[in-house]
Structure formats: structure tokens, C-alpha cells
Amino acid sequence: MANNQSSPEAGVGPDRKAALNHTLRHRILTMQIAPGSVLDEVALSEEFGLSRPPVREAMRQLAGEGFIELEANRPARVTSMSYQSLRDFFLIAPMIYVAATRLAAEHASKADIAGLREIQDSFRDAVHSNDVDGRVFYNDKFHLxxxxxxxxxxxxxSLRRLLIDHARIGKIFYRPSNARMLEELHEASRQHDEIIDAIANHDADRAEVLIRAHLDLSRKNMAMYAAPEGMAISLGV
Amino acid sequence: MANNQSSPEAGVGPDRKAALNHTLRHRILTMQIAPGSVLDEVALSEEFGLSRPPVREAMRQLAGEGFIELEANRPARVTSMSYQSLRDFFLIAPMIYVAATRLAAEHASKADIAGLREIQDSFRDAVHSNDVDGRVFYNDKFHLxxxxxxxxxxxxxSLRRLLIDHARIGKIFYRPSNARMLEELHEASRQHDEIIDAIANHDADRAEVLIRAHLDLSRKNMAMYAAPEGMAISLGV
DNA sequence: TGAGTGCATCTTGTCTACAAAAAGTAGACT
DNA sequence: AGTCTACTTTTTGTAGACAAGATGCACTCA
Known part of the structure; x- marks a missing residue:
């Protein structure tokens, strides 16, 4: 156990396994590890001060949630993205997001709202301070x-699976030089606030309108990639 | 169908790990292992001739797919079901099933149709021969x-997650003595055939109508025959 | 007698070492 | 010179043993 110091985030601690899970998720969401990249078991086990078995367990779990893809006798790779997956995303995302948001509006408690506002505060801060990774991370946390x-x-x-690629899409198409994009990020933040209000008021219809607008905003940002319109399938029977 | 009861193929084999995965899924889907039951790592490792690490890896994977639930320092338990989960199921299932079936109708190739018909043949056989587990298993395979x-x-x-409980609901509410339920199983089988035809014709609209009717049939069976008997689902806490 | 505490036991979590499979490389043969 | 093959290297998969946490029981003490 020579070099535990070289690792920046984690190398020692009471729950190194949780750190591994958390850090890997964060790195994949923010694309510090690019889609399609190979994950080396020994490198990870050394970085987090673990042996390979718990690392392998974490990999299985991440694979189950769609972060990585496993193949027998082959290295684990970060789930890849393609032009096709972009289309698939905007085809399904509205349906799932709307359903989740409507249900949230029906079930939310005061404590739930407080938790949402807390996350949204962090998101807003990240937007205002131009913290790209923070913005991606807290946007993910918000919708989750x-x-x-x-x-x-x-x-x-499915929402979890969508959010993974939502985060990565948000990073892929981010153009810091583009002033209009910056303005639209602030717009997205305001939409979050409105969504919280709608959920707090148990107004499912308004929440649906807002979340659709929220997704449309994302989609417009990458209109050049011809992302398709979402499927119109209503929730309920 | 291949009936994996106690331990026929366990112990030896080229891919005992695949056998473990397969068998555990089957047992959970057919409720040979009841919701809420605990899974003992050592018992499984002994039954399948494996050591505990690969068993634990398989558990993580199954947890990611929603078959079981893991908690730190506590035994793995089969995902529980409740009255609430029944409501949640029929709230979300139409949306996901419809979307999946519509997309299938748009994308299906000749080979896809052939594969579907093969599965449906097995399903029909299971229905006609009153093979309850086989029916549940091949219905799952069909929709998957x-x-x-x-x-x-x-x-x-989400479809995977739904199908787990779809299979278990199908077993919970099955009443072999009820003649009308038997007839409705045959109706379900005919619906499968029609769904395949619609998909083969790339008729998404018709496929949607059919899959909705298919789900309604399941729902009616529950309401009619299960509810009167008192909702005696003692599954999981 | 009742409640709290410490111990025994079992289960989960982790580590080191070994086995097997794939990939890459060098050599020999055609 | 090119290609096939055998070997070496690297990486993944598995095994058995050890450590830590949790549960249940018995025992002690008020």
C-alpha cells in the first residue's frame, strides 16, 4: 500500500466503496471519462484503496444502471453515445419526464419541496458562477x-437511464462562447423554479407544460442535429 | 420448458455463472422465491458450485435490474410487492408497453418477427398444456x-422492471379452477398473435390498440377474480 | 423479576493468490 | 517476404481465507 497520496479525491476513508461509486458516476456524467472509454479494474482498485472484487461489484451495479457496459472477458467500457442515441433520447424523454413530473406533483410533501429547492439553489449557483460540471451534476440531481x-x-x-445521457448531452453541446446559450441556461434555471412551484401546488397540468418547455429548450439548443419530436403518449389508461 | 427445480444442472457445467443468473431470474419471475424472501449467498454458491464473489456479482446485477434489493450489511431480498405496487404498475405499464410496441412496429425486421413467433409458439403451447410457469416465462420473454x-x-x-412484476402478478392472480380465466388466457394468446401481425405490418396504431386491450384483459382478471377473494397478498412487508 | 450488557455465532464485506482467457509478439516455416 | 503458429504478457474471472459488522442469547446486576 505505497501510494495512497497520489489520488486526489479518494484513497482512504471509512467507506471507500461509496466513494468509488459516487466518483465514477460523477466522472461519467460530466464526461471526465468519455463514452466508450475503457475502465481498468486494477487502476480503480489502486486509486480507491480497494481490492478488485468490490470494484467489480461496483461495476456490475453501474452496468445495471446504464453507466457502463460489460462483456464477458472484456474490459468494462463507459456506455457509448451515438447520433442514434440522441434521437432515441428525445423520442422517449418527454414521455418519461412528463410522467415523473406529473406524479411528483401529485405526491410531493413539504419536505420533498424543501429538498428540491435545496438542490435547485446549488444548480442556480452553478449556472451563475459558470461551473459547468456543477450545473450538469445538479441538473441531474434535480430531475432524479x-x-x-x-x-x-x-x-x-428509465428516468435514471435518460438522465445519464441528458447530463452528457448537456456537456457535449455546451458552447461557453455562445452568449445565447448562456441566457438559455438562466432560462432553464427559472424553469426549474417554476416546476418546483407547480409541484408544490400539486398542479400536474402546469408541471407538464413546464417540463415539456424545459425539454424543448434543450432540444432547440441542438437543433442542428435534427433531434426528433417526442412521442405523444398520454399517461394513465 | 426447462424446469429448474432444486438443482438439476447445478454444481457442474461450463458456465455455472450464467446458470445462476438464469435460474435466479426464473425462480423470482415464477415466484418459486417469494417477494421479500432473503437470498443466502453461501447457499447459492454451494448450489451452483461457485464461490461467493461471482455470486455477489450476480446479485448486484440482478439488483440493478430490479429483481432483488440490496442493503449494506444485510442479506439480499427479493423485491417485494404490495397493493401500492399493483396500482403503480397499472398506472405506468400502458405508457411503456404502448411506446415499446409502437417502436417495435416501426423497426421490426423479418428476423425479428420470426423470433417473436417462435416465442409465441412456446407461449401458446404452455397455455394449452396448462403449464403455469411456462406461460408466465414465455409471456415475459415475448414482451421483452x-x-x-x-x-x-x-x-x-422500465419495461424490464415492469415485466418482473407483470410475471409475478400473473402468477399471484391465477386461479386454475376458474374456467373463464382459462378462456381469457387463450384470448391473451390470440392477442399476442394479432400483435405480432400488427408489428409485422408496421401498423403502429393497430399495435397500440391491441397492446392496450391486452393490458386491460390482465387488469380485468385481477379486479374480477382476485379482489373478491380478499387481496390476500401477504408478500413482503 | 426485569432490563441492560457482554459474548457467541452467523452473515456480509474484503483481501490475497491463483486460474483462465484474450491480446500482442516473436519466431519459424512455406 | 508473408503468414501461420506457438509463446509470452496482460487482463479478467474465481477461489479460499480473513476481517468486520450484526443478530440473538445468555448472563449479570439492580
Whole structure:
């Protein structure tokens, strides 16, 4: 156990396994590790002061959530993205996001709202301070929390999967030089606030309108890639 | 179908790990292992002739797909079901099933259709021979294959999660003595055939109508025959 | 007698070492 | 000279043993 110092974020600690999970997620979401990259088990185990078995367990878990892809006798690779996946994303995202947001509006408690506002505060700060990774990270946390508030075990899996690529798309198409894009980030932040208000008021219809507008904003930013319109499938029977 | 009861193929084999995965899924889907049950690592490792690490890896993977639930320093338990999860299921299932089936209708190739028909043949056989587990298993395989044909990475996670409980609901509310339920199973089988036809004709609209009717049939069976008997689902806490 | 505490036991979590499979490389043969 | 093959190297997969945490029981003490 010679060099635990060389690792910046984690190398020692009570729960190094949680650190591994957390850090890997963060790196994949912010594309510090690019889609398609190979993850070396020994390198990770050394960096986080773990042996390979717990690292392998974490890999399996991440694979189950769609962060990475595993193949027998081959190295783990970060889930890849393609032009096709971009189309697939904007085809399905509205349906899932709308469903999650509507359900959240129906179920949210006062504590849920408080939790959302806390995350949104961090998101707003990241936007205003031009912290790109922070913005991506807290945007992910925001929508994931909405999904948790929705409190429906069947919608969360797809929402989780969508959020992974939502984060990465947000990084891929970010152009810091573009002033209009910056303005639209502030608009997105305001939309978050409005979504929280709608959820707090248990106004599912308004929440749906807002979340659709929220996604449209993202889609417009990458209109050059001809992202398709979402499927119009209503929730409920 | 291949009936994996106690331990016929366990112990030896070229890919005991695949056998473990496969068998565990099957047991959970058919409720040979009840929701809420604990899974003992050493028992499984002994049954399948593996050591604990690969068993633990398999558990992580199954947890990621929603078959089991893991908690730190506590035994793995089969994902529980409740009255609430029933409501949640029928709230979300139409949306996801419809989306998957519509997409499948748009993307299906001749080979896809052939694969579907093969699965449906097994399903029909299971229905006609009153093989309850086989029926549940091949129904799961059928809808999962439809989801794979849809070829959209973002809809599959929720579909997978839904199918787990779809299978278990199908077993919970099955009443072999009820003649009308038997007739409705045959109706479900005919619906499968029609769904395949619609997909083969790339008729998304018709496929949607059919899949909605298919789900309504399941829902009616529950309401009619299960509810009167008192909702005796003692599954999981 | 009841409640709290310490111990025994079992289960989960982790580590080191070994086995197997794939990839890359050098050599020999055609 | 090119290609096939055998070997070396690297990486993944597995095994068995050890450590840590949790649970249940018995025992002690008020």
C-alpha cells in the first residue's frame, strides 16, 4: 500500500466503496471519462484503496444502471453515445419526464419541496458562477429527485437511464462562447423554479407544460442535429 | 420448458455463472422465491458450485435490474410487492408497453418477427398444456423481445422492471379452477398473435390498440377474480 | 423479576493468490 | 517476404481465507 497520496479525491476513508461509486458516476456524467472509454479494474482498485472484487461489484451495479457496459472477458467500457442515441433520447424523454413530473406533483410533501429547492439553489449557483460540471451534476440531481418524489418504482429505471445521457448531452453541446446559450441556461434555471412551484401546488397540468418547455429548450439548443419530436403518449389508461 | 427445480444442472457445467443468473431470474419471475424472501449467498454458491464473489456479482446485477434489493450489511431480498405496487404498475405499464410496441412496429425486421413467433409458439403451447410457469416465462420473454425490437435503450429499463412484476402478478392472480380465466388466457394468446401481425405490418396504431386491450384483459382478471377473494397478498412487508 | 450488557455465532464485506482467457509478439516455416 | 503458429504478457474471472459488522442469547446486576 505505497501510494495512497497520489489520488486526489479518494484513497482512504471509512467507506471507500461509496466513494468509488459516487466518483465514477460523477466522472461519467460530466464526461471526465468519455463514452466508450475503457475502465481498468486494477487502476480503480489502486486509486480507491480497494481490492478488485468490490470494484467489480461496483461495476456490475453501474452496468445495471446504464453507466457502463460489460462483456464477458472484456474490459468494462463507459456506455457509448451515438447520433442514434440522441434521437432515441428525445423520442422517449418527454414521455418519461412528463410522467415523473406529473406524479411528483401529485405526491410531493413539504419536505420533498424543501429538498428540491435545496438542490435547485446549488444548480442556480452553478449556472451563475459558470461551473459547468456543477450545473450538469445538479441538473441531474434535480430531475432524479423529482423522479424519486414521483414514488413509482416502474418509471425510475428509465428516468435514471435518460438522465445519464441528458447530463452528457448537456456537456457535449455546451458552447461557453455562445452568449445565447448562456441566457438559455438562466432560462432553464427559472424553469426549474417554476416546476418546483407547480409541484408544490400539486398542479400536474402546469408541471407538464413546464417540463415539456424545459425539454424543448434543450432540444432547440441542438437543433442542428435534427433531434426528433417526442412521442405523444398520454399517461394513465 | 426447462424446469429448474432444486438443482438439476447445478454444481457442474461450463458456465455455472450464467446458470445462476438464469435460474435466479426464473425462480423470482415464477415466484418459486417469494417477494421479500432473503437470498443466502453461501447457499447459492454451494448450489451452483461457485464461490461467493461471482455470486455477489450476480446479485448486484440482478439488483440493478430490479429483481432483488440490496442493503449494506444485510442479506439480499427479493423485491417485494404490495397493493401500492399493483396500482403503480397499472398506472405506468400502458405508457411503456404502448411506446415499446409502437417502436417495435416501426423497426421490426423479418428476423425479428420470426423470433417473436417462435416465442409465441412456446407461449401458446404452455397455455394449452396448462403449464403455469411456462406461460408466465414465455409471456415475459415475448414482451421483452418486443422491447428489444423497439431498439431504444431508454425505454428498456422500465419495461424490464415492469415485466418482473407483470410475471409475478400473473402468477399471484391465477386461479386454475376458474374456467373463464382459462378462456381469457387463450384470448391473451390470440392477442399476442394479432400483435405480432400488427408489428409485422408496421401498423403502429393497430399495435397500440391491441397492446392496450391486452393490458386491460390482465387488469380485468385481477379486479374480477382476485379482489373478491380478499387481496390476500401477504408478500413482503 | 426485569432490563441492560457482554459474548457467541452467523452473515456480509474484503483481501490475497491463483486460474483462465484474450491480446500482442516473436519466431519459424512455406 | 508473408503468414501461420506457438509463446509470452496482460487482463479478467474465481477461489479460499480473513476481517468486520450484526443478530440473538445468555448472563449479570439492580
Amino acid at each position: 429527485r423529482v423522479g424519486e418524489i414521483a414514488n413509482n418504482a416502474y418509471i425510475l429505471p | 423481445r418486443v422491447g428489444e425490437i423497439a431498439n431504444n435503450a431508454y425505454i428498456l429499463p
